[in-house]
Amino acid sequence: MKHFLQRIFFFIVPxxxxxxxxxxxxxxxxxxxxxxxxxMDKNNxxxxxxxxxxxxxxxxxNPQYMKSKCFNLANVSQTLYYDDFLFSEYIDKCPKxxxxxxxxxxxxxxxxxxxxxxxxxAIYYKLYxxxxxxxxxxxYNFEISNIKNAKGKVLALLQNKDIIKCNSxxxxxxxxxxxxxxxxxxxxxxxRRHTADASKWLYFHTNEGYLEHIAKRCQExxxxxxxxxxxxxxxxxxxxxxxxxxxxxxxxKRIEDKFNDVVYYxxxxxxxxxxxxxxxxxxxxxxxxxxxxxxLQDIVSK
Amino acid sequence: MSVNSIEFLLFxxxxxxxxFFLLKEKTKKQNAxxxxxxxxxxxxxxxxxxxxxxxxxxxxxxxxxxxxxFNLNGTKKRGSTLTTLGIxxxxxxxxxxxxxxxxxxxxxxxxxxxxxxxxxxxxNIILPLGISFFTFRLIGYVIEVxxxxxxxxxxxxxxxxxxxxxPSLLSGPIDRPQKFIPQLExxxxxxxxxxxxxLRQVLWGMFKKMVVAxxxxxxxxxxxxxxxxxxxxTLLLGAIFYSFQIYAxxxxxxDMAIGISKILGFDVAKNFNYPYFSRNMSEFWRKWHMSLTSxxxxxxxxxxGGSRCxxxxxxxxxxxxxxxxxxxxxxxWTFVLWGAYNGLLxxxxxxxxxxxxxxxxxxxxxxxxITDLLNMLxxxxxxxxxxxxxxxxSVGQAFDYIAHIFNVSKLAIPSKGEIGILYIVVLVxxxxxxxxxxxxxxxxxxxxxxxxxxxxxxxxxVLILFFSGSTSQFIYSQF
Numbered sequence: 072m073k074h075f076l077q078r079i080f081f082f083i084v085p086x087x088x089x090x091x092x093x094x095x096x097x098x099x100x101x102x103x104x105x106x107x108x109x110x111m112d113k114n115n116x117x118x119x120x121x122x123x124x125x126x127x128x129x130x131x132x133n134p135q136y137m138k139s140k141c142f143n144l145a146n147v148s149q150t151l152y153y154d155d156f157l158f159s160e161y162i163d164k165c166p167k168x169x170x171x172x173x174x175x176x177x178x179x180x181x182x183x184x185x186x187x188x189x190x191x192x193a194i195y196y197k198l199y200x201x202x203x204x205x206x207x208x209x210x211y212n213f214e215i216s217n218i219k220n221a222k223g224k225v226l227a228l229l230q231n232k233d234i235i236k237c238n239s240x241x242x243x244x245x246x247x248x249x250x251x252x253x254x255x256x257x258x259x260x261x262x263r264r265h266t267a268d269a270s271k272w273l274y275f276h277t278n279e280g281y282l283e284h285i286a287k288r289c290q291e292x293x294x295x296x297x298x299x300x301x302x303x304x305x306x307x308x309x310x311x312x313x314x315x316x317x318x319x320x321x322x323x324k325r326i327e328d329k330f331n332d333v334v335y336y337x338x339x340x341x342x343x344x345x346x347x348x349x350x351x352x353x354x355x356x357x358x359x360x361x362x363x364x365x366x367l368q369d370i371v372s373k
Numbered sequence: 374m375s376v377n378s379i380e381f382l383l384f385x386x387x388x389x390x391x392x393f394f395l396l397k398e399k400t401k402k403q404n405a406x407x408x409x410x411x412x413x414x415x416x417x418x419x420x421x422x423x424x425x426x427x428x429x430x431x432x433x434x435x436x437x438x439x440x441x442x443f444n445l446n447g448t449k450k451r452g453s454t455l456t457t458l459g460i461x462x463x464x465x466x467x468x469x470x471x472x473x474x475x476x477x478x479x480x481x482x483x484x485x486x487x488x489x490x491x492x493x494x495x496x497n498i499i500l501p502l503g504i505s506f507f508t509f510r511l512i513g514y515v516i517e518v519x520x521x522x523x524x525x526x527x528x529x530x531x532x533x534x535x536x537x538x539x540p541s542l543l544s545g546p547i548d549r550p551q552k553f554i555p556q557l558e559x560x561x562x563x564x565x566x567x568x569x570x571x572l573r574q575v576l577w578g579m580f581k582k583m584v585v586a587x588x589x590x591x592x593x594x595x596x597x598x599x600x601x602x603x604x605x606x607t608l609l610l611g612a613i614f615y616s617f618q619i620y621a622x623x624x625x626x627x628d629m630a631i632g633i634s635k636i637l638g639f640d641v642a643k644n645f646n647y648p649y650f651s652r653n654m655s656e657f658w659r660k661w662h663m664s665l666t667s668x669x670x671x672x673x674x675x676x677x678g679g680s681r682c683x684x685x686x687x688x689x690x691x692x693x694x695x696x697x698x699x700x701x702x703x704x705x706w707t708f709v710l711w712g713a714y715n716g717l718l719x720x721x722x723x724x725x726x727x728x729x730x731x732x733x734x735x736x737x738x739x740x741x742x743i744t745d746l747l748n749m750l751x752x753x754x755x756x757x758x759x760x761x762x763x764x765x766x767s768v769g770q771a772f773d774y775i776a777h778i779f780n781v782s783k784l785a786i787p788s789k790g791e792i793g794i795l796y797i798v799v800l801v802x803x804x805x806x807x808x809x810x811x812x813x814x815x816x817x818x819x820x821x822x823x824x825x826x827x828x829x830x831x832x833x834x835v836l837i838l839f840f841s842g843s844t845s846q847f848i849y850s851q852f
Contacts, residue, residue, distance in 0.1 A: 260598065
């Protein structure tokens with residue numbers, strides 16, 4: 072037994088050291104989450120508008136084109152739980168905050184980050200944004216829980232590559248027209264991915280609760296809450312689940328009716344957005360993002 | 374708690390130290406601890422169903438004692454009645470938890486198809502984890518006691534540990550009581566060779582599951598979710614990938630379960646023996662999910678008459694066993710059809726004279742001869758066709774998928790999964806070169822240098838760390 076444990080120990084030591092090294096270096100690598108937290112901590116006194124939500128707003132709204140000081144706090148696969156967390160974290164620290172833009176996509180009310188394929192992003196809220204919802208030895212407390220991403224971060228850090236992947240306004244800078252894929256307009260698969268199965272319908276009321284909480288706090292602070300659905304291609308929206316979309320509309324209507332200063336704009340089938348405005352069937356390119364941001368600027372100015 | 378998770382690693386490290394340090398060689402205490410650990414493991418996954426597992430254990434424990442009592446007292450008939458009750462109880466458990474809704478909806482659809490309107494009520498029944506596996510273990514136990522090949526255990530802790538042994542509780546292997554229970558009754562000191570072998574087997578199982586199966590799962594799921602828009606060649610590739618996915622997934626789990634058992638000092642049933650190197654379907658089924666095949670052979674096929682009867686009866690027996698085997702996998706006609714399809718593939722083997730095959734294909738040679746190669750490829754393709762039925766959500770979808778394979782674009786270059794081919798090549802090469810061993814990482818005979826051996830282990834660990842696919846559930850955990 073002693074011999075066995077000794078050999079196991081000597082075998083494991085290099086592995087553990089490598090893993091610790093990866094964990095430390097991955098945490099040191101700058102990323103969109105730590106960047107956004109730093110920006111908010113530095114600018115919370117002056118920020119006037121916040122954009123929350125998932126990849127649809129991360130890549131879809133570029134605050135650079137807003138007249139007021141606005142920041143994009145959205146991130147890929149960010150669910151309403153984390154929107155609510157970020158909003159609650161900053162609302163009392165931002166005295167000038169006058170509007171919040173929050174996109175409601177097909178799957179927004181049915182998601183739980185930890186249960187999806189992008190579960191590892193929950194780690195980043197814990198490590199870089201101070202969201203303390205996973206305690207102890209949970210996998211959400213370690214970068215190495217997703218070793219491939221951690222490895223990528225370490226390599227990027229060592230090669231001095233930019234992995235923040237958003238501009239100084241928090242807008243996701245990867246979805247450029249020139250990077251558009253060959254099958255960019257194949258929206259059926261994304262629509263199917265955004266169709267909630269029975270297990271995800273269970274999250275509906277919880278997510279509705281987060282949305283209601285955001286609306287309530289906005290009402291208390293007299294902050295305008297602008298709910299939007301971002302434009303998409305017909306290949307995407309024609310494949311969405313009708314019952315799910317109807318349920319979304321009902322929920323949004325209820326929030327709109329219940330709280331002051333909540334407005335909803337549905338751009339899903341907006342024909343002002345043409346093929347060059349899209350990066351793929353449900354995400355805008357930099358051109359589309361600029362167009363949508365200008366439209367939102369008009370709404371904010373009203 | 375999946376066996377390839379951090380939670381399980383922590384659970385196992387604690388269990389290992391308690392088992393070998395605090396309770397060393399105190400068999401009864403070790404068994405009691407294993408039972409507690411197993412119930413914790415089961416309860417962690419499915420607390421609501423833990424009472425069912427305990428109840429079933431108690432029922433069969435007393436049934437075993439009762440059967441032996443009647444058989445010893447010369448009232449064999451009563452013993453047989455109790456055995457029948459035991460078998461019936463197991464079947465009722467399976468029928469209720471696994472198949473009730475299936476029967477309700479199937480009968481309703483049948484009545485609807487002949488014009489009768491029905492308003493079926495389906496039940497909200499939660500399927501207890503591992504029920505198919507522990508029920509078969511329990512049924513096997515009462516049959517063996519009744520046959521007199523096994524003394525019933527009179528220690529509830531020993532029996533409970535046999536039923537709930539955590540490494541194999543959720544997805545097998547289905548251990549036979551006459552092999553496993555005696556191991557629980559003897560001293561189990563720490564065995565260095567077994568522990569090292571077990572660790573290597575766990576490592577190989579993790580590689581198969583996390584690198585091969587999980588990466589292939591991504592491609593397979595993408596292809597299946599949109600199969601009607603894929604080219605024929607992509608669909609064929611998707612079917613081949615699924616064959617390897619299910620193999621790497623299930624045999625990977627089995628390797629982990631067997632490896633963990635070895636570390637704890639147990640020799641549990643082997644479940645796979647390189648099935649894709651089989652030269653006909655009979656050999657395939659002797660090498661695929663071996664613990665289930667041997668269970669079905671001993672408790673259904675042989676009592677039905679096996680092969681010692683005329684050819685028609687022999688074929689019928691085969692069909693019955695395979696249809697049941699399919700049905701065991703789940704409450705869906707796809708599984709029933711998959712079972713029947715595999716039974717049908719035995720027809721040529723039943724009709725023609727049995728040809729004796731060597732135990733290991735191309736033994737002592739680097740490459741197989743042309744006949745063996747063609748036979749292996751043919752067997753693999755037949756099995757792959759069956760896996761389409763197994764993977765599909767409905768029979769209609771399975772046939773639709775197969776029909777799409779044969780559309781005009783079957784010769785186009787597949788549009789997905791180039792990297793998947795690489796994983797398959799690595800897996801097949803490693804298994805081919807080590808096909809005489811229980812698993813490819815048994816490298817004692819090939820690599821003598823400890824540095825090279827450790828280098829190879831590190832390489833496998835690096836592959837697992839950096840190339841594993843997104844975590845997906847074990848396919849067989851749903852059965």
